Amino acid sequence: MAFLKDFLILVIVFAVIKPFDCERLHEQIYSSIEGGAACFKRLNGTHQAGCSSSDKGAVGVAQMIYDVTDAQWLVYNATVGPCIAVINTALFHDVIELLMAQPANVAGIIVYHNATTRPTTFSQESKCPNEYSSGPGSECLSSSTSSNAWNEGGTGLIRRDIPYPIFYIPQTRLEEIEKIENCYKRYNLDRFNLEGKPLCSVQLNSFMFAAVNSAVCLRRSATSALLTPTKVCDPLGDQNVHYSLFPLEKGEEVKKKPITLVTARIDTASLFDGMAPGAASSVVGMVSLIMSAVTLSKMIPVANASLYDNNVLWALFNGEAFDYIGSQRVAYDLSRGAWPPFSPLTPSDINLHVELGQIGGSLQIYKENASWPLYAYAASSFSQITEFLVVMSENSNAFNITLTPEFTTNLPPSSLHSFRRILKNETDSGDLPEVLLVDHQGKFTNTYYESVLDDDNNIGFIYHNISVGPEGKFTPTDELLANGIMQETDIQVKMSRLATALARTLYQRVTGKAYNGDITASAHLADEMLYCFIRSQACRLLMAADYATSSEETPSARASPLYVGVAAWPSPPAVFAGHLLALLAGQLLPLDRTACDAQTQVGFSYYWLRGWNRSGVCVQTTMNFTQAMSPAFIIPDYEMSSGMYSTWTESVWQAMSARVFVSASGAGARAAALCGAGATVLAAALTFWLRRHAAALFPHAPAPLHTDDARIMQTVNC
C-alpha cells in the first residue's frame, strides 16, 4: 500500500511540473538571431579570404557602435574581453579598417541595414575587381593610392582574410537588432563598471572547414582519410548560357558564317551567404541582352537563316565575379576548339565581340532624365569596332542614349580581360576585335558594386505589374508611354530602348541594311524580367519558362541570389536566363510532349516548358548550356599558384547561427567552486577525525582483518 501511495504522489508531481518544464534550459538562456547571413570563406590558389569563427563559435560582449568613437573605445579601451561590434551599414565603411587593423579585442561583427540611413558607398569588392586576371594594359592597382581605381569605395573585404566572423542582418529583420540593442542598453551601458557584472553577449557561429588555399583544401577533400572522409571545399562554377540567332553549322568542311558574339554576365557576389542581388552590377546588363536577343529573333526569323551570311551568338557568362570563371572557360575552350561543344568555333570565326558590361549604376543618377549616357571601351580602333560604334550610336541616339567611345587598353572589369589574356594573339592582331559597353567613364557609377545593397532600390526599380496577354504578348513600349503607364525616365523604358538599338545594329550587321520595321523591345518585358531577377522568382515569366514536368509548387517569393555558387550544385539564375531565352526567342512548335521529345533536327534543342497557359509547350531553340568551371580544375596537374586561371573554391560549413544571451558575471561560478573546495576539505577533516577516534566512537567494532584470506581479497581488489 505504501508503495502505491508513493507512486501516486510521483505521478501527481510530474503532472504538475510538466507544463512548466516545456521550455528547455538553453531556450531560457539563449535567444537566437534569425534571418542573418554570414560571411564565409573562399580560397584561391594562394590565399584564403573571408571569415570563420572557431568551431565552438565566437563569443563576445555586445557593443553597439553608434559612431567612430565607440569603435575606438572598443578597440583601445574595452577591458571586458573581446566584443561583438553591432554596426549600421552607414557606419561600416568608417570603422571597418580600424576593426581589421586591431582585431585583438574584436570577437565578431554584426552589420545591419536600416533603410533610413542608406550609405553612400557600400562595396566589399576590391578597388580593382579581378585585378589579378586583368588583361595586358590594365592600370588599376588596388595597392596604389592613386585615384584611378574602378571601384573607388571598395573595402576589398571579400578578398581579405578576416580574423573574425561577420553576420549581416537585412532591413526585414531589424527586430533582431532591436533585441540586441535592448539587451545592450539593459546590461552593458555603464562602460566603466562592466567588470564582474552580468553582460549582454552574442555568440556567432560560422565555422569553416577549409583553410590555407585551394590546393590544400582540394587535396584534403580528395584524400579519404580513415576517420574524416570530409569534403572541405568545392570549386566555384555553374553554367554558361549561349544562344545563336541561326543554328551554328556543324562539321569541319562547312563554311562557317562570321559570328558577332554578344555577351553579358549573369552572376554577382557579396560578402554574405545567400545575399547577392546584383541589380546594377549584372541584372540590368543581362536583362538588356536577353531582350535584345528576343527582339532580333523577331526581326530576323530563324527560317530566313539561309538568306544571310552572318550570325549572332549571344552568351551569358557565369562566375565572372571570381576571376572571370565563365569567360575564361569559354576563351580557353575557343583556343582548343571546344566551344560551343556541338559545333566548335575558332577565334577567327568571331569577327566582333560586344560585351554589355555594368550599365545599371547610372540609372539612379539619371532617374529624372530621359537620357542615359553610355561609354564604349575598346583597346584599339579596329575597323569592325568603329563601324559597329557608328551604327550603334546612330540607333541609340534616336532614343536619347549617347555612346561615347573610349579607346584605351585600360579596360573596366569585364569578360574582355579573359579573351585578351587567353586569346592574346587574336585580340591584339584584330582577328577578334572587342568592345565593351558600360555606364561609367573611369570609376564605377555603381557605389554598391557586388554588395548586398545592390538591390532594386539601387537602380530605382518600380514594378508596374501589368498583366501579360495570351501566348505571352507583351505591351509595346510606345503604347505604355502613350497611355501614361510608364514614362521616358523609367528604367524599363531605357532598357527596352537600349535593347532595341542593339538589336537594330546587329540586324544591320547580319543583313547589311538598316532596319526599317516596327519591332521593338518591350518595356513591359523588361518590367517582368527585372521583377523575376531582383524581387521574386515566383513571377509570371519564370513560371511559364519552367519545365512543364516541374512540380507545381510556387517558388519562394524572393529573388534568387546571383552568386555563382559551387560547381557541384547548379544555381537557378543560369537556368532562368537560358529558359527565358528559349521561351521568348525560340520557336513554339504545335507538338505534344512525346513528339517534342522525339525531335532531332541538327543545331536545335527541344524543351518541353510550361508555357503561358500552363498546359505545356514545345520550344525549338538554339539555346544551350555549357559548363562554367575554371580551366584550372579540368587541366590535369594544373599549378594552382600560377595565377593563369581562376582557382576559387568555397569552404564547406556545417552550420551558421547567431544568438544573444546574458553571460554570468562569474560570481556564481566562483561561489560554486569555493563551496566545492570547502566541502572537500571538510569531508577530509571529518574522515581524519573519525579514523582517529574510531575506537571511542565504535566501541564494539570487529577487529581489523589480518588473515590470509583477507590479504587475498585485498589483492584481488587492487
Next chain:
Amino acid sequence: MDLNRLPNDKKLQLCKWYFKVGCMFLPFVWAVNAVWFFKEAFVKPPYEEQNQIKKYVIMSAGGAAVWVCVLAAWVTVFQTHRVSWAATGDSLSFIVPLGRA
C-alpha cells in the same frame, strides 16, 4: 593473476612470454612486464629463476624506454613540421584538422 601464488618456474615462463609478445612492436606489453615483475626481479629474496627474470625485466624496461623516446621524438617532429610538409603531412595524418593549416 596473483604472482604470489605462482610457482617460480611459471613466473619465469610468464615473464619470458610477455617479453616475446612485446617484441611484436608492442612496447606497452614490455612496460607492463617491467612493472609487473619488478618486485619479483629486484625486491624478492633470491631464488633460482630470479636472474633470468631480472634479465627479461631489464630488457623489457629498456625496450619500452627506447620506444617512448622514439615515439616522443616522432610526435614532436610531426606536430611541429606537419604544416611545412604539405601533402606528405596530410597523407601522414590520421585526422586532418578542419579550418586550419
